[in-house]
Structure formats: structure tokens, C-alpha cells
Amino acid sequence: MTHPLSIGPHTVTPPVVLAPMAGITNAPFRTLCREFSGGKGLYVSEMITTRALVERNAKTMQLIRFDASETPRSIQLYGVDPATVGKAVRMIAEEGLADHIDLNFGCPVPKVTRKGGGSALPYKRNLLRAILREAVSGAGDLPVTMKMRKGIDDDHITYLDAGRIAVEEGVTAIALHGRTAAQHYGGTADWSAIARLKEHVPEIPVLGNGDIWSAQDALRMVRETGCDGVVVGRGCLGRPWLFADLVAAFEGRSDFHRPALREVADVMVRHARLLGEWLGDESKGVIDFRKHVAWYLKGFAVGSEMRKRLAITSSLDELRAGLDELDLSQPWPTGADGPRGRTSGNNRVVLPDGWLKDPYDCAGVTEDAELDTSGG
Numbered sequence: 001m002t003h004p005l006s007i008g009p010h011t012v013t014p015p016v017v018l019a020p021m022a023g024i025t026n027a028p029f030r031t032l033c034r035e036f037s038g039g040k041g042l043y044v045s046e047m048i049t050t051r052a053l054v055e056r057n058a059k060t061m062q063l064i065r066f067d068a069s070e071t072p073r074s075i076q077l078y079g080v081d082p083a084t085v086g087k088a089v090r091m092i093a094e095e096g097l098a099d100h101i102d103l104n105f106g107c108p109v110p111k112v113t114r115k116g117g118g119s120a121l122p123y124k125r126n127l128l129r130a131i132l133r134e135a136v137s138g139a140g141d142l143p144v145t146m147k148m149r150k151g152i153d154d155d156h157i158t159y160l161d162a163g164r165i166a167v168e169e170g171v172t173a174i175a176l177h178g179r180t181a182a183q184h185y186g187g188t189a190d191w192s193a194i195a196r197l198k199e200h201v202p203e204i205p206v207l208g209n210g211d212i213w214s215a216q217d218a219l220r221m222v223r224e225t226g227c228d229g230v231v232v233g234r235g236c237l238g239r240p241w242l243f244a245d246l247v248a249a250f251e252g253r254s255d256f257h258r259p260a261l262r263e264v265a266d267v268m269v270r271h272a273r274l275l276g277e278w279l280g281d282e283s284k285g286v287i288d289f290r291k292h293v294a295w296y297l298k299g300f301a302v303g304s305e306m307r308k309r310l311a312i313t314s315s316l317d318e319l320r321a322g323l324d325e326l327d328l329s330q331p332w333p334t335g336a337d338g339p340r341g342r343t344s345g346n347n348r349v350v351l352p353d354g355w356l357k358d359p360y361d362c363a364g365v366t367e368d369a370e371l372d373t374s375g376g
Contacts, residue, residue, distance in 0.1 A: 005205055005229040007042065007100055008143025008172050010072045014250030015229025016041040016218070016243065017175070018236065019209060020076040020102065020147070023291070027067050028274035032267065033236060034070070036257070037243035042074055047104050050079030050088035051370035064097055065278075072099035076147070078107065079131065080117040084370050086134030093140045101139055103131070105148040105162070106209075108181040110350040115370075119149040119181035120351055122162040127362035132169035143172040147209070147231070150193050152349050153182035156356060159193060163201040175207040175231045181349045185234065185342045195225040207231050214337045215242070215249035215256060234341030238295025240267065261300050262328035268296050269320050276316070283314050295340055299333030302326055 005015035018025060018033055023046065030043040045064060052060040066073045075098040079085035085103075092098050105128070107118030122128050135144050146166055151157035159176055166174055176197050178189035189210025198206040205228035208221045218230045236242040241257040248255055259267070271292060276285025293311045302310075306322065313319040 003228070005042075005173075005207075007072075007145060007205075008141075010042070010100060010143070012042045012229065013040060014247055015205075015207070016246045016250065017207060017229060017231045018043040018243070019175075019231045019233035020044045020046050020104065021233055021237075022046050022107075024237070026063065026275075026278065027065060027070070028271060028278050029240065030070065031067055031274060032240040032271055033243045036241045037247050039069075040247050041243055042072065042100075043070070044074040044076050044102055045098075047076050047078045047107065048088075049370065050077050050081075050084045053077070053088045054084060054091060066098075074098060074100040074102060076102040076104050077135075078104040078112065078117060079370060080115055080121060080127075081370055082127070082130040082134040085131050086138045089135045089138035089142075089144070093138060093142050099142065101135065101142055101144050102175075103135060103144065103146040105146055106175075106177050108149065108184050108347070108349065113181060114350045114352065116352045116355060120152060120349065120355065122148055122158040123152055123156055123355065123359055124362045125158075125161055125165060126360050128162060129165050129169060130362075132166060132171055136170040144170070145173040145175065146171055147175040147177070149177045150180045150190065152351070152356070153180050159197055160200050163197050163206075167201050167203050171204065173205040173207060173228070174201065175209050177231075178208070178210040182347060184347050191221055191225050194221070194227050198226045198228075205229065209233065211339075213339055215245035218246055219249050234339070237341045238292055238298060239340070240271075258332035260328070260332065261326060261330040264296055264300070265320075265323040265326070265328055268292070268323065269316060272319055273316055282316060286314050286316060286319055289319075298340055299336030300326075300330055 005012040025046045034043055048060055048063060064075055077088055089101055092101060104118060105122050112118035113120040148159060148162055150159045163174055176194050178191050178193045194208040207229045208225050208227040209231035212218050212230055212232050213235045221230055245256045272286045272289035275288050276282040279285050290311050310322045313322060
């Protein structure tokens, strides 16, 4: 029912992309998602700040390490200064650090929008154009895509202008999250905006993002909007097997994954182990895994004391022992396919002083606005 998705020379079948999520979509989580999908789809790194990359910050260089089995290797960059973005993209291209570059114009968190970055940036049309021009020219043969939101708020909608600028500057594909920055993750994603963007930029693929909690949601988004593929974020938190369901749905099968708690527990331990191997320290890996515990256990009958205990473990043995005390025969819970992750909404968007006065003037955006750390 859908055509393969082309991202430059890369064919993504089925047209399913793992959304970059800070502190989540590191190499271990991407590995789990990709394994469940049978190697199909596209899995993007967490957000890498261009300044930190250019400065070869140690944490950032760790975040762009890909597993040998990852292909294509996909990095998401965040930046607000065209020159710094250009340097970062050229570094990736010249040193062969990735096969695809995605640019972040969708992040709504205050530390990013306060600097004029993420979902605040497309309001400044000329700045957006300058960044895209630098990125596309610096990338050489690597495809450059972008992810964005509808706009800052309902009074400052930018996605149609941004889409047209992206086409003019040679961007390969656009992903649209059907919310404004002010909405953060609250309310319901506006899929009709995805349909409007698809009509507005027929020259390149448009991917839809927002409120895909199940494989059926993904098919419905494609059907209702005409988008060329889907980007899945919060729906796969604690549920990397969602990518198995997405592959099945796009291939016309209905053999969806409904793991009992025993299998979920095994995936949890494997996830924590992979994090430890990636970080080079088992304890650090288990501690990093703690944020995932509630997502994995959503809907299962697990007492609050045990949930708390599992969320403070610091070794694989401790994690495994706690999980083994549960009734692992519990089937997949009804309702656990629903929303997960952050749901806050209607936030005031924190912007630089005077940001909204002129949508074209980008004076005042300098290298100082670049964040110096990547990821969560």
C-alpha cells in the first residue's frame, strides 16, 4: 500500500523511521529496535549539537559511535549558527562518520528554544535558509533531511514556508510533527497539517510524526494524510518490538508482537546489558537503563514498591533478580499499546528577546547560541 521511501541513495522499506530522542536513541536502543524489525527501517541517533561535534567533545564522539551492523548510519544535528552547522556537516562527510544527516528544527525544550534553536528556528526564514544551504552544500553526496513542528504556537505557524525553503535548498525529505512548540507533547497531533505539507511540497517525501502508538496508527496516518512514511518516537519507549509490528503492518501481515512479561523482562535485561557494554561499565549501563523501567512495565501488575526497587538497581544481577520475583507469565496487558512518555502541553515557549518581531531578521544569532553538549 506504500512505496519504498527514498532518502537520497538509501531505500527505506517499510517507510518507518525511529525518531531521535535525547538520552534514548543511543546505539543500544537502536540495536534492539533494528533487531525486532529484521533490519528494516531507518534508526536515527539522538540529537548531536554541531558545536560539540566540531569541538570533538568526548561525550558527543561517543554518541556518534554506530554498531557495525547499522546501515545506513543516521545522525541528527542541532545547530543555530550556519557556519558551525556547515563545519559539522563537512566533518561528517569528509570523515565518513555517517550516511545520512537529519537537522533538528523540532525540539521544544526551553534550553534549545531559548537560544533560537529547535522548533523556534524556522520562524526566522532567512536563518533557516542559510543553515539548510550550508548543510546541503557541505554534505556532498550525503542526503540531508529535516524534522520540524507546525510552528511556535497557533499564531506563529511556519511549516509551509519552511517546507518550501527546504525544497529550494535541496533537502531530501521532511518530517513534520503535527504539534506546535507550545503544545510540547500535549493534546492531539494535527495530522491534517501533515496532509497539507504533502500537498505543498510534492517534490520530496514528507514523513508524518505524532501519536503513532500502534502499527494500525501508522497505517491510518499514511491513509489519512498521503504521507510517504512515518516517524515513531514516544510510541516505542519500553517497546522496541513496535518495529516488528510496523514491518508486519506495512507488509500486510497482522502477526503483531504481544510479549508476556517473561519476554519483556528478558528484553529489559538485554537493553541494560547493551548499555553497559556501550558505556564500558555495567553499573553505568544499569543506571542509565533506570529511566526505561516504567515504560517497559506499563500496564503489567507490578506493585509500586517493586517498581521503585527496579528503578534503583545498579547491577544486572540485581535487575534480573528483581524481575524474577514477578509473575512472569502475565500476558501483554490490554491498553498497554496506548500513549506513553511525556504528555505535557500548552507551555509558554521560551524564546530569545524580540525573536517574534521580525520573521526575516536574524541579527543576534551568533556562535554563542550554540549548545555545547549533545543528547539528554
